[in-house]
Amino acid sequence: MVTIKDIAARLKVSPSTVGRALADDSRISEATKQRVTEVANEMGYVANLAARMMRGVSSNLVGFVLPDIRNGFYSTVAHALSKCLQRGGFQLTLSETDDDRLVELHHIRELTSANVAGIIIVPTAKPHPDSVKLLKMLPHIQLLRRHASLGEQWFGIDDTQAIYAATSHLVQLGHHRIGYIGATDELPTGSARLKGFHQALPRGENVNPALVQLVAPGSIDIGREATRRLLSLPTPPTAIVAGSVQTTQGVLEELTAQGVRVPDDLSVVGFGDEIGFRWWGPGLTTVGLPVYDLATACGLWFVHQIKDNAVTSAPYTSISPATLIVRGSTKQLAPASGRRIASPRRRTVVSG
Template sequence: MVTIKDIAARLQVSPSTVGRALADDPRISGATKKKVTEVANEMGYVANLAARMMRGISSNLVGLVLPDIRNGFYSTIAHALSTCLQGAGLQLTLSETEDDRMVELHHIRELISANVAGIIIVPTAKPHRDTVRMLKMSPHVQLIRRHAAIGDQWFGIDDTQAIYEATNHLVQLGHRRIGYVGGIDELPTGAARLQGFHKALPRGAKLGSALVQLGAPGSADFGREAARHLLSLAAPPTAIVAGSVQITQGVLEELMAQGVRAPDDISVVGFGDELGFRWWGPGLTTVGLPVSDLATSCGLWFVHQIKQNSFTSAPYTSISPATLIVRGSTRPFVAASKERAGAPLRGAAA
C-alpha cells in the first residue's frame, strides 16, 4: 500500500508537507497541493481513514439519513445530492431509518464516530434526545422535515400550500365530500399537509372523521387500507386527496383492484409526480414536487458551509413551492353525480 512517506520520497519533500497538502492545509501553496495530488493519484494512494480520525480530521463523507430509499421521492433526493457533493470532492453515504427513532440514533452515532464532514437528515417523528445531542457535534441540515430541537437550518416544501391547492382544485370542481389519506400529524409534514386540506374546505363544511385517514406516510399498504375504508362507506367521498407518494401508490392500487374508475366513479389527486402516475388511467392529477431542485439547493448550500467552515446556529430556511398538475383523474362533481346518484361505487361495499 502506498503511504505518505512514499509520496514524499518521490517528490523529495517531508512527509508532513505531503500530509498537509492532502489535508488542504492553508499553509501549503496551491502549486504544491496540485503536485502532491497528481503524484498521489498516479501512485494509487488511498487515505487511511482511521489515521485521519485519530488526528481529528473530518472525512470526505457526508451522511444522508432518510426513511426509505425505495420511495422514488427519496431516491431522487439521494441522486441529486450525490451528484452535487461529488463535484465538491465529497462522497454521500446513505442510512435508512424506516422512521424508527432507535435506528436513526444508531446511524447518527456511527456517522459521528466516523468523523463525517456533515449530516443531511430527514428526521423521524420524535428523534431520541441523544440523536439531537450528537447532531450538534457535526455540521448538519434538515431536509423535507423539520424539528425545532434539531435546529433551524432547513430545506423543505410548502406542504400546507401543496395540499391546499390539491383540495381547492376539487372544491372548485364542486366536490364537497372529499376524503383525505395522509401521513400522521405527529410528523411536521403530516401536520402541515392536513392543515392545508382543512384550510381549503368551504367555510362551514363538516367532514366526518371517517373521511380523514392518517397513517404511515411511507406505506403503500396503509394507502390501500385507507382507500378500501373510504370506498366502503355508506356515503363514500366523491373525491380523494393523497398526502404522500407511497400513499398515492396504495390508493391507486386499491382503486384498480376494486374496478373503481377515475374520474367516472371518483376524482383523485395524488402527491408527487412519479413516472407511472402520468400513465395511470387517464393520467393522474397530482402535486408536482421540486424534489431534484430542492436537493441540489440543499447540497450546494451545505457544501458552501463546509468549505467555508461557516456552520453556525443561525436560522436558515429555504421553502420551495409545489405545483398542481391537472390531468384526467379529476372532473366536476355535477357530471359525475348524475351517473352515481343513489348507487354505490363500483366494487365498493353496498
Template sequence: MVTIKDIAARLQVSASTVGRALADDPRISAAMKQKVLEVANEMGYVANRAARMMRGVSSNLVALVVPDIRNSFYSTIAHALAKCLGSAELQLTLSETDDDRLIELRHIRELTSVNVAGIIIVPSARPHPESVRLLKMAPCIQLLRKHAALGEQWFGIDDTQALYQATKHLVELGHQRIAYIGGTTDLPTGAARLQGFHNALAGSKAAVHAREELGAPSSTDFGRDAIRRLLALRTPPTAVVLGAVKNTQGVLDELLERGVRVPEQLSVVGFGDELGFRWWGPGLTAVSLPVSELATACGLWFIHQMKQKDASPAPYSSVSPPTLIVRGSTRRMEPASAGRAEARLRQPAG
C-alpha cells in the same frame, strides 16, 4: 502500500511537508504542492482516511439519513445530492431508519464516530435525546421534515400549500364529499398537509362533507385499506385527495383491482408527480414537488458552509413551492350526477 514517508524520501523533503502539501496547507508553496501531487499519483498513493479521522480530521463523507429509500422522494434526493456533493469531492453515504428513532440513533452514533463532514437528515417524529445531542457535534441539515430540537438549518416544501391546492381544485369542481388519505399529525409534514386540506374546505362557499384517514405515510397497505373503508361507507366520497406518495400508490392499485372508474365514479388527486402516475388510467392529477431541485439547493448550501468553515452557521430555511398538475383523474361534479356516482361505487365490480 505507499506512505507519506515514501513520497518524502523520493522528494528528499520531510514527511510533514508532504502531509501539509496533500492537505492543501497554505504554508506550503504551490510549486511544492504540485510536485507532491505528481509524485503521489506516480507512486499510486492513496490517503489513509481512517488515520486522518483518528487525528480528528473530518472525512469527506456526507451522510443522508432517510426513513425509506423505496420512497422515490428519497431516492431522487439521494441521486441529486450525490451529484452535487461529488462536484466538491464529497461522497454521499446513505442510512435508512424505517422511521424508528432507535435505528436512527444507531446510525447517528456510527456516523459521528467517523467524523463525517455533515449529516443531512429526514428526522423521525420524535428523535431520541441522544440523537439530538450527537447531531450537535456535526454540521446537520434537516430535509423535508423539521424538528425544533435539531436546529434551524432546514430545506423543505410548502406542504400546507400542496394540499390546499389539491383540495381547492376538487372544491372548485363542485365536489361536496371529499376524503383525505395521508400521514399522521405526529410528523410535521403530516400536520401541515392536513392543515392545507382543512384550509381549502374552510374557504369553500358550499357545504363540504370531509372524511380523514390518517396513518403511515410510507405504507401502500394503509392506502389500500383506507380507500376500502371509504368506498364501503353508506355515502362514499365523490373525490379523494392523497397526502403521501406510498399512500397514493396503494390507493391506485386498489382502485384498479376493484374496477372503480376514474374519474366517472371517483375523482382522485395524487401526491408527488411520479412518472408512472402520468400513465395511470386517464393520467393522474397530482401535486408536483420540486424534490430534485430542493436536494441540489441543500447540497450547494452545505458546500458553501463547508468553505466558510463556520462552526455555528446562522439559522437558514428554504421552502420550495408545489405545483398542481391537472390531468384526467378529476372531473366536474354536476349536482344531478352525485347520486348516480354514489350508486355506481356501491355496486360490486363486474
C-alpha cells in the same frame, strides 16, 4: 502500499506538506494541492481513514439519514445530493431509519464515530435526546422534515400550500365530499399537509371525520387499506387527495383492484410525480415536487458551509413551492353528486 512518504519523495517535498495537501488544508496552495493529488492518483495512493480518525481529522463523508430509500421521493433526493456533494469533494453515505428513532440514533452514533464531515437528516417524529446531543456536535442540516430540537436550519417544501392547491382544485370542480389520506400529525409534514386540506375546504362546511384517514408513513399497503375504508363508507367521497408518494401508490393500486373508474366514479389527486403517474389510467393529476432542485440547493449550501467552516446554529430556512399538475384523473362533478361506487368492477389495466 503507497504511503504519504512515497508521494513526498517523488515530489521532493515534506510528508507534512503532502498530508496537508490531501486534507485540503488552507495553508497549502491550490497548485501544490493539485500536483499532490495528481501524483497520488498516479501512484495509486489510498487514504488511511482509520489513521485520519485517530488524528481527529474529519473524513470526506457526509451522512444522509432518511426514512426509506425505496420511496422514489427519497431516492431522487439521495441521487441529487450525491452528485452535488461529489462535485464538492465529498461522498454521500446512506442510512435508513424506517422512521424508528432508536435506529436513527444508532446511525448517528456510527456516523459520528467515523468523523463524518456532516449529516443531512430527514428526522423521525421524535428524535432521541442523545441524537440531538450528537448532532449539535457536528455540522448538520434538516431536509424536508423539521424538528425544533434539531435547530432552525432546514430545506423543505411548502407542504401546506401543496395540499391546499390539490384540494382547492377539487373544490373548484364542484366536489364537497373529499377524502384525504395522509400521514399522522406527529410528523411536521403530516400536520402541515392536513392544515392545507382543511384550509382549502369552503368555510363553514363540516367535514365528516371518516373522510380524513391519517395513517403511518411509508407504506403502500396502509394507503390501500385507507382507500378501502373510504370506498366502503355509506356515502363514499367523490374525490380523494393523497398526502404522500407511497400513499398515492396505495390509492392507485386499490382503485385499480376494485375497478373504480377514474375520473367517472372518483376524482383523484396524488402527491409527487413518479414516472408511472403520468401514464396511470387517464393520467394522474398530482402535486409536482421540486425534489431535485431542493436537494441540489441543500447540498450546495451544505458544502459551502463545511468548506468555509461557516456552519453555525443561526436560523436558515429555504422553502420551495410545489406545483399542481392537472391531468385526466380529475373532472367536474356532475350536478347529481350522490353517485355510488359499485365494487368490485371489472379490473382495469394500468399502463406504465
